[in-house]
Amino acid sequence: MIATAPTIYLHRGDLPADVTFHGPIAVDTEAMGLKPHRDRLCLVQISAGDNAAHLVQILPGTPSPNLARLMADPAITKLMHFARFDVAILQHTLGVTVAPVICTKIASKLVRTFTDRHGLAQLCRELLGVDLSKQQQTSDWGAPDLTPEQKVYAASDVLYLHALWARLEALLHREGRRDLAQACYDFLPARARLDLLGYEEPDIFAHRA
Template sequence: MTTLFANGTTIHLHRHDLPAGLTLGSVVAVDSETMGLDPRRDRLCLVQLSGGDGHAHLVQLVPPSLGGRGYDCPNLKTLLADAATLKLFHFARFDVAVFHHFLGVETRPVWCTKIAAKLVRTFTDRHGLKDLCKEILGVEVSKQQQSSDWGAPELTPEQLAYAASDVMHLHALKARLEGLLAREGRLALAEACFAFLPARAELDLLGYEEPDIFHH
């Protein structure tokens, strides 16, 4: 395990899997980095998790061709599938599909800040994580490393700091967005959308994202 510090965040880099016995709490922020944006083609390289306590745990998944264990990560899989742990995402549809395809797990229950924002922030079309952090939390998040090579055997400190930042603000965003959803009477609708996300992700993996079966 490698431990780094960046912008007040303690970053723990684990290779191959989460450590046995690690407890992250009942609500865990989760994100992933892949080689591209097609979950059926572009391999999963990194999974980021945080219990909202200022610590980010990054799991680098290394293929056997580079001396790694591939997707042999039982501790990570157990957490993602644990019915007692809420997994908190921004754009859960993509990550849940990636985990289904590469790890063979159905991630649930889930909560998605992007869906929540779209349901309640209908006065804007700015629902990206960077926009939400700035407009709701007053926090600037850099996206400079977004398109870097996540399949590299050694990730740079800048990549690790970027990856960690994607999960460090999700708990605070959930709290604010949940309050707005309740205020506008859309919390139950949001929860129904979240419950559907694993099925939506499976439809994407089957090729039903275009044409979308929910379109006319």
């Protein structure tokens, strides 16, 4: 597991054009709240699983074309935890379809049915032996200058997703649910669009009116 301090890069406004990725990337977001159609996207974190994290600070009214292209790139798989929210706010802000996507929270819910603890911190602790601090989770991500503590927290949310997915994918194969998981992942961009249209509650698939 990661033994040395990670390298953290902060980019304002967009991902630099010379920062490229060639394999699966871990992606997370920080926003002003949990309503993707209401709350502003503030930060997008990206890691290639190499103990480095790129933090892209989103500036209101400023486009992020390099980031948008990466999120929409069909050749780059995006690993996320609770991808339903991340995909929705990225699609709403960047105006692209975010795909392909893998969600470790969905994977955990499909194979770890013996527990209701599917948060990122719990999974990292139980599957990887890593303790993540969630102290900065509710801090002000819209501040113009992020604190060192915010940067470390934001980076930690993507640094372990590659290792976590490796463990969870093995469990999905073991339990015969890898194909089912993939079907869920393929649906995520459409699920996010439904959320943005207001179909969070009632769920459009629910029997009740």
